[in-house]
Amino acid sequence: MVPLSLTVNGKPIEVEVEARTLMVDLLRNTLGLTGTHIGCDTSQCGACVVHVNGRTIKSCSVLAVACDGEEITTIEGLACDDGRLHPMQQAFADCHGLQCGYCTPGMIMTAVAIADEEDLLEPARLREELHGNLCRCTGYQNIVKAVIAGADAMKRSG
Amino acid sequence: MQNFDFHRPQTLAEAVSILAEDEGAKLLAGGQTLLPTMKQGLATPSALVALRAIPGLTGIRACDDGSLEIGAMTCHADVAASPLVQRLLPGLAALANKIADRHVRNRGTLGGSIANCDPAADYPAALLALDATIVTDRREIPADEFFAGLFTTALEDREIVTTVRFAPATRVAYAKFSSPASRYAIVGVAVAASGSAVRVAVTGAGADGLFRWEEAEAALTRDFSPEALGKFEPDPDMLNGDMHASPAYRASLTRTMTIRAVRTLLSERILD
Ligand SMILES: Cc1cc2nc3c(=O)[nH]c(=O)nc-3n(C[C@H](O)[C@H](O)[C@H](O)COP(=O)(O)OP(=O)(O)OC[C@H]3O[C@@H](n4cnc5c(N)ncnc54)[C@H](O)[C@@H]3O)c2cc1C
Ligand code: FES
Ligand code: FES
Numbered sequence: 001m002v003p004l005s006l007t008v009n010g011k012p013i014e015v016e017v018e019a020r021t022l023m024v025d026l027l028r029n030t031l032g033l034t035g036t037h038i039g040c041d042t043s044q045c046g047a048c049v050v051h052v053n054g055r056t057i058k059s060c061s062v063l064a065v066a067c068d069g070e071e072i073t074t075i076e077g078l079a080c081d082d083g084r085l086h087p088m089q090q091a092f093a094d095c096h097g098l099q100c101g102y103c104t105p106g107m108i109m110t111a112v113a114i115a116d117e118e119d120l121l122e123p124a125r126l127r128e129e130l131h132g133n134l135c136r137c138t139g140y141q142n143i144v145k146a147v148i149a150g151a152d153a154m155k156r157s158g
Numbered sequence: 159m160q161n162f163d164f165h166r167p168q169t170l171a172e173a174v175s176i177l178a179e180d181e182g183a184k185l186l187a188g189g190q191t192l193l194p195t196m197k198q199g200l201a202t203p204s205a206l207v208a209l210r211a212i213p214g215l216t217g218i219r220a221c222d223d224g225s226l227e228i229g230a231m232t233c234h235a236d237v238a239a240s241p242l243v244q245r246l247l248p249g250l251a252a253l254a255n256k257i258a259d260r261h262v263r264n265r266g267t268l269g270g271s272i273a274n275c276d277p278a279a280d281y282p283a284a285l286l287a288l289d290a291t292i293v294t295d296r297r298e299i300p301a302d303e304f305f306a307g308l309f310t311t312a313l314e315d316r317e318i319v320t321t322v323r324f325a326p327a328t329r330v331a332y333a334k335f336s337s338p339a340s341r342y343a344i345v346g347v348a349v350a351a352s353g354s355a356v357r358v359a360v361t362g363a364g365a366d367g368l369f370r371w372e373e374a375e376a377a378l379t380r381d382f383s384p385e386a387l388g389k390f391e392p393d394p395d396m397l398n399g400d401m402h403a404s405p406a407y408r409a410s411l412t413r414t415m416t417i418r419a420v421r422t423l424l425s426e427r428i429l430d
Contacts, residue, residue, distance in 0.1 A: 002164050019164035019206070022193075043194055044339075046261060055235070055264045061193050062265060065164050066186070066208055110260070131341070132259025 002065045008033070009077030023059035023067060024048045027074055035075040035105050039134070046133035049106035050074045056113045058132070075105035078112065087157050088112050088150035097146030099137040107133050107143060108150075115151035123148070159196050163205035170215075170295050170318060173207050177316040180205050185318065187231060187270030190262050215269070215320055218242050224326030230269025230319040235260065237268065249330035249422070253284050253348070256334060258341050269319040277308050277367040277398070278342040280334065285322060286359035286368060287348035288330050293321040308367040328352040333418035334362075335411050337402055344402045347371075347415035351423060354379060358416060363408040365398045374416055382424070384417040 001016040008031060017026060027033045027050070036059060039047030043061040050059045051073040078086035088111050091097065098104040110133050114120045120129050123144055135143060163180070167173040177183050182204030186192060195201045209215055215231035218240045226246045228237060237243055238255035257263055257271075257280050271281045272292065285292070285301045292299045295318045304312050313319070334346035343362035350357045356378040358371045377386045391413045394405035403411065 018161050020159045020161045022159075041197070043190065043262070046259070049261055052264075056261045057265050058261045061190060061262075063164075063186075063189060063193070063206075065166075066189065066210065068166070114260075129260060132261045 004065055004068050006067055006069060007071045009073055017064050019063070019065055021064045023050070023057075023062045023064050023072070026064040027059060027072075033074050033076050037102055037105055039102060039106075044134065045103070046106040046110065047103050049109045049133065051109060051113060054113070056110050056132075073109070075109060078108070086112070087153035088115065088147075091150030091153055092143075092146045095142050095146035095149055097138060097143045103133060103135040103138075107135065107147075111147040111150055112154075115147075115154050121148055121151055159193075160199070160202050162203050165205060165207045166211050167207060167209075168211055168213075170212055170320070173209065173212065173318060174295060174316060176205070176207050183207055185209055185273075187267040187273075188233060188262075188265040189270075190258070190266040191270060191274050191276070209269075209318070220246065221323075226324045226326075228268055228322050228324075230321060231267050234258070234263035234266050234268070234271075238263065246326075247288075247324060247328075247330060249332055249348075250284055250288075250324070253280050253330075253332040253334075256280065256332075256336070256341070268322060272304070272322070273311060273313060273319055275305060275307075275309050275311050275367070276342070277364065278337075278344070278346075278362040280332065280343060280346055280361060282368045283343075283346050283348040283359040283361035284330055284332055284350075286370060287350035287357045288324050288328055289350070289352075289357060290325075291323040292319055293323060294319050298323075302370075305368045310367070325352070329423055331419040331422035333415040333422065335415055345408055345411040345415050347412060347419050349378070349416060349419035349423060351382065354382075356382065360392070360412055360415075363392070363397050363412050365396055365405075369396075371412065371416070378420065382420065384420050387413060387417060387420075 002019050003016050005014045027036050037047040039045035041060050043058050048060040049056050052070050165176050184203035186206040186208045215229045217229045219227050234254045234257045238251050243251040290301045292304045330350040332348045334343045345363045346361040348359045358374045391409040394409045397405040397408045399405040
């Protein structure tokens with residue numbers, strides 16, 4: 001077992017894991033944070049996207065032990081403690097940016113990461129940036145709409 | 159995935175000695191190729207030696223003579239976003255920005271990409287066209303010697319890529335026709351110009367992996383224009399055919415991507 005200390009959604013965590021534990025398995029199985037999904041387990045779909053030090057990664061393709069000392073944010077870390085949704089989550093709800101919701105945590109974590117990059121929010125460019133996130137049911141029209149609305153709301157809420 | 163020992167050395171020397179003690183140990187960079195390979199059981203290392211904590215392997219710097227050095231552990235996203243790379247080698251920044259997707263670019267590294275030497279990977283084409291120097295823990299290897307075929311490099315056992323150096327006053331443009339699913343190159347062509355010397359390197363197309371297209375190099379050295387290529391296409395017999403594209407289609411794409419890269423260099427519109 002390998003000792004590991006990291007921060008998950010602002011909380012310091014100390015655990016021992018097998019070296020082969022994937023970040024997504026640490027989150028889901030050990031920490032009970034099942035909002036991060038496994039869609040493919042072959043690094044294609046982006047359902048498992050979380051932030052490591054503010055940058056998006058596919059947590060099915062990163063070892064937990066490779067993130068020692070880092071700060072992880074998952075979909076559970078976005079909403080306020082009182083249950084109010086994060087502006088990007090609210091925008092996905094308002095714009096019908098989800099149907100089954102399977103891809104949604106990864107989509108939203110990706111959207112939050114690019115929300116402050118103005119030049120990426122132009123629709124054609126945004127579709128490019130969402131290349132690593134596959135949705136099988138909503139279609140991308142409303143997802144693109146949601147990301148743009150969510151980014152705007154994030155800016156307004158400071 | 160089979161379990162393994164995990165090491166996080168703080169120095170290169172420590173990494174080398176761990177590799178020497180355990181024959182089955184493998185280096186871990188971004189893991190974006192290695193982990194999927196291990197999940198499939200195609201690699202079963204007894205230990206992984208993570209390079210992340212070793213200082214000096216990450217980062218981008220300009221040297222006094224105007225050459226550019228990029229540390230092996232620098233991720234694709236950092237190369238793409240670097241003002242220094244954008245200024246000195248904008249074509250390389252643009253290439254890095256077109257590898258895979260943003261999540262893979264945040265993790266995958268230059269060193270991992272070239273050590274792995276996937277026949278459809280992007281960086282190898284640029285390094286070969288730019289005549290880059292691959293610096294390891296023990297020597298310097300010119301790109302012409304480094305890339306030695308499908309998933310094959312000149313790296314010896316336990317040798318660690320530390321830096322890649324690009325000579326000054328060279329420009330590169332890269333044009334890729336990518337697989338819509340993976341973004342790997344079905345054909346990718348890097349054209350580099352240094353004074354009047356032109357080098358053309360092709361990824362994704364060759365039956366034996368990366369290659370220099372010498373016929374195009376000679377034509378473009380005489381006359382740096384799309385017209386100079388005339389009707390040239392590489393011989394389909396030396397190209398790869400698969401579910402994505404036949405050898406004949408790859409030959410045609412090689413010509414088209416070369417023309418696009420030449421046009422980009424001519425118009426200086428290297429970043430799109
Ligand atoms: C979905 C997806 C799409 C992709 N699309 C593209 C694409 O369009 N174009 C492209 O070029 N690539 C693509 N890739 C590959 C990606 O660029 C990888 O990051 C890269 O090939 C490997 O880099 P890594 O840092 O992840 O290396 P790792 O996976 O950690 O290592 C790869 C190999 O190199 C060895 N190694 C690593 N670092 C060193 C070093 N410094 N010295 C010696 N040996 C070393 C390792 O032991 C291992 O054998 C894609 C990957 C994925 C998952
Ligand atoms: S589950 Fe990680 S990319 Fe699909
Ligand atoms: S909402 Fe169902 S996969 Fe995207």
